[in-house]
Amino acid sequence: MVVLGYILLTVGFIGCLYWQIRFLVLAYNQSLWWFFGCLLVPLVDWLFLFLNFKAAVKPFGLSLLGLLLAGLGGYMAGIEWPA
Numbered sequence: 529m530v531v532l533g534y535i536l537l538t539v540g541f542i543g544c545l546y547w548q549i550r551f552l553v554l555a556y557n558q559s560l561w562w563f564f565g566c567l568l569v570p571l572v573d574w575l576f577l578f579l580n581f582k583a584a585v586k587p588f589g590l591s592l593l594g595l596l597l598a599g600l601g602g603y604m605a606g607i608e609w610p611a
Contacts, residue, residue: 529604536601544594551587554580 555576556563565572577584602609 530606533601533603533605533607537598537605537607538601540594540596540598540601542594544591544598547587547591547594551584551591554584554587 551573552563552566555566555573558576558580562572562576566576573588577588
């Protein structure tokens with residue numbers, strides 16, 4: 529079970545990173561301001577998501593799915609997060 533947890537953790541983290549980069553590429557294609565806003569300012573990515581919902585929902589949703597998968601893998605591997 530631990531090995532499967534580490535595999536899910538790795539796959540989920542790589543998937544989350546990939547789709548987050550795809551989201552930032554989409555923001556960069558809109559404008560440089562959106563790119564730096566999504567990269568550096570909290571909650572600007574949510575604003576970008578709602579203003580460009582049709583184009584941004586896939587990378588944003590799959591990034592969250594990868595993060596959920598990584599969290600599940602960490603739980604299955606028995607990794608304890610700092611309290």
